[in-house]
Amino acid sequence: MATRMDLDGRPIKPMTICMIGAGGFIGSHLCEKLMAETPHKVLALDVYSDKIKHLLEPDSLPWAGRIVFHRLNIKHDSRLEGLIKMADLTINLAAICTPADYNTRPLDTIYSNFIDALPVVKYCSENNKRLIHFSTCEVYGKTIGSFLPKDSPLRKDPAYYVLKEDTSPCIFGSIEKQRWSYACAKQLIERLIYAEGAENGLDFTIVRPFNWIGPRMDFIPGIDGPSESVPRVLACFSNNLLRREPLKLVDGGESQRTFVYIKDAIEAVLLMIENPDRANGHIFNVGNPNNEVTVRQLAEMMTKVYAKVSGKPSLESPTIDVSSKEFYGEGYDDSDKRIPDMTIINRQLGWNPKTTLWDLLESTLTYQHRTYAEAIKKSMVKPIAS
Numbered sequence: 001m002a003t004r005m006d007l008d009g010r011p012i013k014p015m016t017i018c019m020i021g022a023g024g025f026i027g028s029h030l031c032e033k034l035m036a037e038t039p040h041k042v043l044a045l046d047v048y049s050d051k052i053k054h055l056l057e058p059d060s061l062p063w064a065g066r067i068v069f070h071r072l073n074i075k076h077d078s079r080l081e082g083l084i085k086m087a088d089l090t091i092n093l094a095a096i097c098t099p100a101d102y103n104t105r106p107l108d109t110i111y112s113n114f115i116d117a118l119p120v121v122k123y124c125s126e127n128n129k130r131l132i133h134f135s136t137c138e139v140y141g142k143t144i145g146s147f148l149p150k151d152s153p154l155r156k157d158p159a160y161y162v163l164k165e166d167t168s169p170c171i172f173g174s175i176e177k178q179r180w181s182y183a184c185a186k187q188l189i190e191r192l193i194y195a196e197g198a199e200n201g202l203d204f205t206i207v208r209p210f211n212w213i214g215p216r217m218d219f220i221p222g223i224d225g226p227s228e229s230v231p232r233v234l235a236c237f238s239n240n241l242l243r244r245e246p247l248k249l250v251d252g253g254e255s256q257r258t259f260v261y262i263k264d265a266i267e268a269v270l271l272m273i274e275n276p277d278r279a280n281g282h283i284f285n286v287g288n289p290n291n292e293v294t295v296r297q298l299a300e301m302m303t304k305v306y307a308k309v310s311g312k313p314s315l316e317s318p319t320i321d322v323s324s325k326e327f328y329g330e331g332y333d334d335s336d337k338r339i340p341d342m343t344i345i346n347r348q349l350g351w352n353p354k355t356t357l358w359d360l361l362e363s364t365l366t367y368q369h370r371t372y373a374e375a376i377k378k379s380m381v382k383p384i385a386s
């Protein structure tokens with residue numbers, strides 16, 4: 001492998017990375033990228049390894065020995081500090097991060113996103129190790145514009161909705177709206193990391209992903225996850241399409257999101273890993289401001305794309321409205337609109353997303369169809385009554 005150069009033309013030294021939550025959606029793509037394109041070593045920590053099994057076995061893989069899986073729960077495992085000490089850099093991805101959990105399991109959500117991350121920050125700070133911590137775009141909460149009268153012309157002014165790392169406020173709902181338990185826990189861990197940087201010199205980077213989507217995201221209920229659980233929207237809609245059910249639009253599907261392809265976003269993370277001088281001390285939005293849709297538009301686009309990749313016509317009524325109370329239960333609330341400002345990541349790392357929403361849905365739904373269509377068909381065949 002040719003020596004890799006950083007953005008300032010200096011050779012990059014191979015490093016050891018302690019990746020916590022490496023078995024999840026983002027972790028699996030990051031491990032894949034690091035194995036295929038870099039000489040870095042990965043200590044992969046998670047409770048699950050299904051999504052990175054293809055990188056761990058067989059022993060004959062070209063990167064054998066550069067990735068080692070450690071099955072552990074960071075809530076209670078004394079090996080954590082030793083693994084952080086062995087590495088040059090720690091990346092923390094571990095979290096409960098599906099909205100269906102925020103209002104129904106708020107304690108687990110807060111513990112996972114704040115309390116469980118505390119030892120990671122402490123060990124990095126005490127041992128002078130660099131930390132890349134995964135936060136979320138949810139820390140912005142609602143836009144300022146959402147509080148203006150519906151007919152106010154200011155709602156169209158980007159100053160009232162574009163989300164900037166260094167100036168936008170964090171606007172959450174009331175405490176009984178437990179949806180915000182996740183965002184609030186993530187905000188507090190960001191503040192703690194920032195304070196460790198300011199008071200104790202911790203070298204940190206905070207990442208705020210804006211709806212990264214792609215293959216291996218979450219699970220398909222009843223196939224590779226519990227049938228009663230609710231994953232994030234990509235997997236919910238994929239599940240509906242695979243089962244030929246209408247896609248459920250929560251509260252009319254009016255909320256807006258910007259979606260970025262996981263492979264574009266992973267490029268940004270690799271730039272952070274390999275350019276510490278440019279990434280340390282920064283908080284980065286990572287998203288695609290050009291891929292904005294309402295959830296209703298997302299449903300319509302996914303329906304069209306899925307008809308194309310599966311070769312089956314879509315349903316006559318492809319969507320159905322459902323109230324948030326019915327779908328998520330009491331205490332749900334929502335972010336109205338999420339457009340990331342890209343100034344800081346552009347300036348520091350020269351990163352820009354590339355993939356359009358149509359293209360990323362086409363490759364993702366092709367993957368979903370290939371991976372799940374047969375299993376769904378089998379699961380839907382009713383056993384013959386005796």
Ligand SMILES: NC(=O)c1ccc[n+]([C@@H]2O[C@H](COP(=O)([O-])OP(=O)(O)OC[C@H]3O[C@@H](n4cnc5c(N)ncnc54)[C@H](O)[C@@H]3O)[C@@H](O)[C@H]2O)c1
Pocket residue numbers: 020021022023024025026027045046047048072073074075092093094095096097112116134135136137138208209210211212213218
């Ligand atoms: N995917 C997105 O668009 C998105 C958006 C915003 C923020 N994020 C953040 O990025 C990070 C990764 O998200 P993801 O989409 O890959 O989610 P994911 O659920 O697929 O991955 C998280 C991984 O962490 C592991 N984990 C959780 N608790 C653990 C523990 N106590 N010990 C060991 N492992 C544990 C899980 O098993 C899982 O494999 C999270 O911090 C999430 O909040 C993701």
Ligand SMILES: O=c1ccn([C@@H]2O[C@H](COP(=O)(O)OP(=O)(O)O[C@H]3OC[C@@H](O)[C@H](O)[C@H]3O)[C@@H](O)[C@H]2O)c(=O)[nH]1
Pocket residue numbers: 097098099135136137138209210211231232233234236237248249250251253255257295334335
């Ligand atoms: O079947 C569904 C699922 C979801 N939705 C809606 O689709 C939108 C997106 O829902 P997602 O489940 O993808 O989650 P959100 O975008 O609200 O939050 C996510 O944002 C960033 C991360 O921190 C987390 O991964 C998650 O909190 C919401 O408005 C939700 O109400 C539907 O209308 N129907």
